[in-house]
Amino acid sequence: MLQLSFIRDNKETTLAGLRKKHFANAEAVVDQVLALDQQRRDAQKELDEVLAQSNAKAKEIGALMKSGQKEAAEAAKAETAVLKSRSKELDELLTQAEQQLQAVLVTIPNLPHNSVPEGRSADDNEVVLEHGEKPTLHADAQPHWELIKKYDGLGGSMIDFELGVKITGAGFPVYRGRGARLQRALINFFLDEALDAGYFEIQPPIVVNEDSGFATGQLPDKEGQMYLINEEKFYLIPTAEVPITNIYRDTIVPEGQLPIRNAGYTPCFRREAGSWGAHVRGLNRLHQFDKVELVRIEKPENSYAALEEMSLHVQMLLQKLELPYRVLRLCGGDMGFTSALTYDMEVWSAAQQRWLEVSSVSNFETYQANRLKLRSKVDGKMQLLHTLNGSALALPRILASILENNQTPEGIRIPSVLVPYCGFEQLS
Template sequence: MLQTTFIRDNKELTIAGLIKKHFKDAEQAVDRIIDLDQKRREAQQQLDDVLTQANLKAKEIGALLKAGKKEEADASKAETAVLKERSKELEELHKHMEATLQDELVKLPNLPHVSVPEGRTAEDNVTVLESGVKPVLPENALPHWELIKKLGGNNAPIIDFELGNKIAAAGFPVYKGKAARLQRAMISFFLDEAGKAGYTEIQPPIVVNADSGFGTGQLPDKEGQMYHDAADDLYLIPTAEVPVTNLYRDVIVSEAHLPVKNVAYTPCFRREAGSWGAHVRGLNRLHQFDKVEIVQVRKAEESYEALQEMSNHVQGLLEKLELPFRILRLCGGDMGFTSALTFDFEVWSAGQERWLECSSVSNFETYQANRLKLRYKNADKKTQLLHTLNGSALALPRILAALLENNQQMDGTVKVPAVLVPYCGFDVIE
């Protein structure tokens, strides 16, 4: 959440940033916030003045009674009663202004970093790196949703979408045999690599309350994309970012404990309302999927160095998996609501002949920390907001799709990347 002091002191910069993110009616929204903030501060000043007068009157009444001036004391009491009523009115006005201001602030997305390119859609994103050689597949190569039938046999596919639909609904596949073991292998590999990079492993809840959803910016922006249990008012997590970052809600982190580097594996749940078409076939888009997430909490002056460090970590995973990939710097219109700068990673899916997003690495600067009240005390003992960052390292479905498609052999088998063999115990899927 943006800070009112920043908006007030940097009006034109705020408007320009909101416009870059294609936020509707940016200037009017900023003007409303500045006006509400002014009225809130005026109400606070008036309340403070009335309370000061009431305190002075209380002392005056005591002195008058001590001096035996009862009539004058009674007159002062009457004035005090008026002041108390006025203070109640001003307190209610201030609360109303505070709540209205808060409602307006949470509607604003984070401002984009200066390096974010102009643009409205994914077509305007900028490729900053493309790495690896796209494989040349045999003539009988298949997309993964057809390949899995061949690998497991038509009656026993290694990833069963129909069975998942029977048990739950579309978008909840069942992994069997070597597909299940390969999933587990990737999770273990990703966690081990994060551990080597200095991340502390966390096993968080996979449901969160509304305060947690608000803290990381999923609420009130993305209610329609989250599965919600109305009876207990709990949400299934869309990513481990939510519970892991909320470990530090309302916390003043000791400077000695910075930087914070956490990693977590969780299942993730997304309703993906409104998604349809050929581009979401098979593993391309699911309602439930597994993901390993890395999260960092850093001082402001270190956060962009940390963002590069996290991007390098994801790049290293893809290189070890021998997958061709590219890195995109997202434009203003294609960025997430809470992000200041995001790099998307896409792997080449040879069976589909298209790029598939498999990771986003983002710096949120103080946007989440302001909602979370996540702070530290600097060397001058001044309380400062921290910066939060997160990245997928990695999301499994599209990685698995690319591994299956890119490693198809002439004899119809699929070769397993060497780095995963010690984890899964086999080097080929027949």
């Protein structure tokens, strides 16, 4: 959530950032925030004055009674009753203004960093770099949803979508045999690499409450994309970012504990309402998928260096998996609600002949920390910290690309870095 003091002191900067994100009715919303803020401040000022007058009257009444001036004391009591009535009105007005102000503030997205390019959609994202050679496949090469039918050896697919439909529904595949072993190999590889890079492993709950969803910005923005458990008003997590970041909700972090670097593996759940077509076939888009997530908490002056470090970490994983990839800097119109700057990493799918997003690495600056009330005392002054997170990595499209890009007439070669984890060099 944007800091009210920033909006108040930097109206034009706020409007420029919201326009870059193509936030509808930016000027009207900002004007509403400032009007409610002024109403709240005026009510608070008058309330303070009324309470001061009321306290003064109470002392006056005591003195009058002590000196035997009963009539004057009764008159002062009548004035006190009027002041108490007004203070009650002002207190209600103040509460109402604060509630209305919060309701509007939570609808405003984070402001983009200065380096974020202009643009409305994914077509306007900036290609920062491209790495690796796109493989040339043999004539009979197939997409992963066909390949998976060949390599289980137990009379079924190594990833069974139809069985997932039977058990749950579309978008909930069953991984079998070597498909399951490849999943486990990728998870362990990603976690080991994170630990080697200095991250601390967390295994969090995969169900969160409303406060957690609000604190990291999923609620109210992405409410329709999350699975809700109605009885408890709990949500299945869309990413480990939510529970891991919420470890630090309502926390003052000692300066000596910064930076904080956590990594966690979880299954993730997304409704992906309205998704259909060839681009979501197979592993391209699922309702349940596995992911290793990186979460960092940094001093503001260090957060953008940390973002670059996280981007390099993800790129290193892709290089070790021998996958051609590119890095995109997302434009204002394609960024997430809470992000100030996001890099997307995409791998090349040789069989599908298109780029597949496998990671987003984002800096939220103080946006989440303001909701979390996540602070640190630096040089005697309390300040909000910066939060960051990134996929390192999401498994479905990584697995799809490994299967597609490494297929040969003899079988599918497994990247050498995964062989110690899965125990086989080739699917044949």
